[in-house]
Amino acid sequence: MEERLRALAQTAGAAAAQAQNLEELDEVRVRFLGRKGELTQILRSMKDVPPAERPRLGQLANEIRDELERKLAERTEVPKRRLQAQQLEKERLDITLPGVRPALGHKHPLTWVLEEIEDIFLRMGFDVVEEPEVEYDYYNFEALNIPKDHPARDMQDTFYITDEILLRTHTSPFQARTLERMAPEVPVRVICPGRCYRRDPADATHSPMFYQTEVLAVDKNISFAQLKGTLTTFAREMFGKNREVRFRPSFFPFTEPSAEVDISCLVCGGKGCSLCKGTGWLEILGSGMVHPRELEIAGYDPSRVSGFAVGMGPDRIAMLKYGIDDIRLFYEDDLRFLHQF
Numbered sequence: 070m071e072e073r074l075r076a077l078a079q080t081a082g083a084a085a086a087q088a089q090n091l092e093e094l095d096e097v098r099v100r101f102l103g104r105k106g107e108l109t110q111i112l113r114s115m116k117d118v119p120p121a122e123r124p125r126l127g128q129l130a131n132e133i134r135d136e137l138e139r140k141l142a143e144r145t146e147v148p149k150r151r152l153q154a155q156q157l158e159k160e161r162l163d164i165t166l167p168g169v170r171p172a173l174g175h176k177h178p179l180t181w182v183l184e185e186i187e188d189i190f191l192r193m194g195f196d197v198v199e200e201p202e203v204e205y206d207y208y209n210f211e212a213l214n215i216p217k218d219h220p221a222r223d224m225q226d227t228f229y230i231t232d233e234i235l236l237r238t239h240t241s242p243f244q245a246r247t248l249e250r251m252a253p254e255v256p257v258r259v260i261c262p263g264r265c266y267r268r269d270p271a272d273a274t275h276s277p278m279f280y281q282t283e284v285l286a287v288d289k290n291i292s293f294a295q296l297k298g299t300l301t302t303f304a305r306e307m308f309g310k311n312r313e314v315r316f317r318p319s320f321f322p323f324t325e326p327s328a329e330v331d332i333s334c335l336v337c338g339g340k341g342c343s344l345c346k347g348t349g350w351l352e353i354l355g356s357g358m359v360h361p362r363e364l365e366i367a368g369y370d371p372s373r374v375s376g377f378a379v380g381m382g383p384d385r386i387a388m389l390k391y392g393i394d395d396i397r398l399f400y401e402d403d404l405r406f407l408h409q410f
């Protein structure tokens with residue numbers, strides 16, 4: 070047994086010394102120290118050795134095993150480190166390379182304009198509300214002093230869902246809803262932005278879906294002067310301090326008197342050009358004093374309170390502000406267009 074052990078120590082030592090690389094070193098380990106390895110086998114047959122011999126031979130076997138393990142560990146250390154270094158080199162990241170910037174979106178130009186309108190009126194003390202796009206004929210027309218046979222219905226080609234339900238053709242039904250909800254409380258100072266729908270074929274200035282923002286103020290002693298002051302302030306905040314503002318008599322069934330509001334042309338400043346069609350003026354909204362009939366229908370006493378109402382088209386305002394000549398661009402989501410903002 071002792072001889073076998075010493076011979077084995079020799080062969081194993083030589084094999085460990087000769088191994089060329091990590092695989093060969095591992096082979097040596099398996100061959101001598103593995104579960105079926107030569108040394109392991111000798112250690113297992115220790116039970117056949119006479120008891121008196123066991124401690125000495127056991128110790129010898131242990132020493133041989135420890136020595137072999139030490140040698141193997143020593144020889145593996147250098148190639149292991151080298152392998153690790155190679156791996157680190159291969160997986161190296163150059164963190165100084167410029168990265169790829171994530172594409173950040175931005176708000177839609179119409180959203181900017183809608184928010185700017187809201188902002189200006191919020192600063193003047195108005196609240197913002199939203200109202201349904203699917204609306205009753207009653208609020209869209211009748212409560213606004215437009216009965217079923219009124220010729221003004223022809224001005225707004227309507228998408229009807231049933232005889233009594235439709236897609237709102239303007240944000241004006243918000244007036245009727247707000248007054249009905251508030252009556253007889255004053256003051257009322259609210260605006261309502263939102264989508265509207267009309268059976269118009271799409272072209273450069275028409276879209277079957279478009280935006281409006283409606284303004285409503287009702288209180289004791291509201292006069293046309295306050296309407297003029299409010300809208301002049303709005304126009305100059307929106308289009309610049311030097312804008313001239315003009316009120317032109319007009320007609321709407323729910324306001325009396327009514328006025329359309331023009332601003333001096335943004336391109337020529339009033340001299341006349343192709344944008345203003347030579348007039349020097351650009352129309353931006355409709356407005357007027359709330360019709361006494363509308364106040365009455367909602368439950369107000371028109372001899373005690375009065376108000377003004379305004380309806381504007383944010384699409385048109387955005388087109389004028391940014392020099393866009395086709396409303397359809399707002400609704401096509403063409404990134405080549407949107408990236409320009």
Ligand code: DAH
Nearest residue numbers: 239241355356357378379380
């Ligand atoms: N609702 C009208 C339309 O869509 C616009 C309008 C005009 C609204 C005058 C108003 C107003 O509040 O006073 O054509």
